[in-house]
Amino acid sequence: MNALILDGVAVSRGAGPVIQDVSLALEPGRVTALVGPNGAGKTSLLDGISGVAPCSAGRIVLGDESIERMPRVARARRGIVHIEQGRAVFPSLTVRENLSLTAGTPAEMDAALARFPELEKRIDSPTALLSGGEQQMVVLARAFAARPRFLLIDEMSLGLAPVVFMRLLPAVEEMAADGVGVLLVEQFTNLALGIAVEALVVAGGRVSYQGPACELREHPELLHRAYLGGAAA
Numbered sequence: 001m002n003a004l005i006l007d008g009v010a011v012s013r014g015a016g017p018v019i020q021d022v023s024l025a026l027e028p029g030r031v032t033a034l035v036g037p038n039g040a041g042k043t044s045l046l047d048g049i050s051g052v053a054p055c056s057a058g059r060i061v062l063g064d065e066s067i068e069r070m071p072r073v074a075r076a077r078r079g080i081v082h083i084e085q086g087r088a089v090f091p092s093l094t095v096r097e098n099l100s101l102t103a104g105t106p107a108e109m110d111a112a113l114a115r116f117p118e119l120e121k122r123i124d125s126p127t128a129l130l131s132g133g134e135q136q137m138v139v140l141a142r143a144f145a146a147r148p149r150f151l152l153i154d155e156m157s158l159g160l161a162p163v164v165f166m167r168l169l170p171a172v173e174e175m176a177a178d179g180v181g182v183l184l185v186e187q188f189t190n191l192a193l194g195i196a197v198e199a200l201v202v203a204g205g206r207v208s209y210q211g212p213a214c215e216l217r218e219h220p221e222l223l224h225r226a227y228l229g230g231a232a233a
């Protein structure tokens with residue numbers, strides 16, 4: 001399966017680029033952590049990849065196609081699934097109805113529930129009645145049922161206690177083990193680096209570190225320097 005390649009990508013909001021010159025290969029089956037201080041441009045980069053925001057420079061290549069000018073729906077059809085910040089569930093719909101939005105067949109529904117067995121006992125509850133962690137499971141299960149090739153996850157932990165968030169991480173690892181390429185934006189840096197193979201740190205709209213996640217885990221001073229905008233490795 002092909003990598004998703006970014007080559008010199010920039011995303012602009014209003015006046016100018018908020019993230020620029022990003023070159024990256026997202027490999028199937030691998031988790032890449034994208035971390036950095038608030039306002040560094042992480043969300044904007046994910047938006048540029050999925051088509052929520054336009055790329056103002058560079059190329060995004062999937063297989064033999066350049067996709068950076070394609071609308072979001074065309075990128076989604078090619079398997080780029082974006083979990084945006086904030087738990088995007090339909091609260092008045094039941095868990096089953098939320099999952100049905102992407103699970104087109106009973107087999108896909110069963111596969112999603114097999115991955116998140118905790119949801120099975122809540123399947124006919126309105127999603128609004130679930131805890132924050134369970135709602136985030138619904139979001140993940142819905143993304144899983146969409147059969148992503150590449151999954152962009154933005155701050156899945158928002159509003160969750162670390163202990164709740166930690167229950168979600170194995171599901172992300174399992175999806176990667178099944179061959180999905182994951183780009184994980186996360187405020188809990190160490191937890192993200194713990195499941196990632198590759199890491200990208202952005203600061204002030206530019207990449208300040210790019211390399212093995214284990215290097216940042218083992219050398220916190222590198223991470224600290226990258227957060228301050230240190231030179232790319």
Ligand SMILES: Nc1ncnc2c1ncn2[C@@H]1O[C@H](COP(=O)(O)OP(=O)(O)OP(=O)(O)O)[C@@H](O)[C@H]1O
Binds near residue numbers: 013014037041042044
């Ligand atoms: N829709 C928008 N219109 C104008 N400026 C925006 C918009 N969204 C983000 N920005 C600006 O772009 C810059 C990067 O923001 P972005 O949300 O991408 O960073 P981030 O690293 O994801 O931050 P956080 O960790 O706080 O979510 C910030 O200066 C922000 O104010």
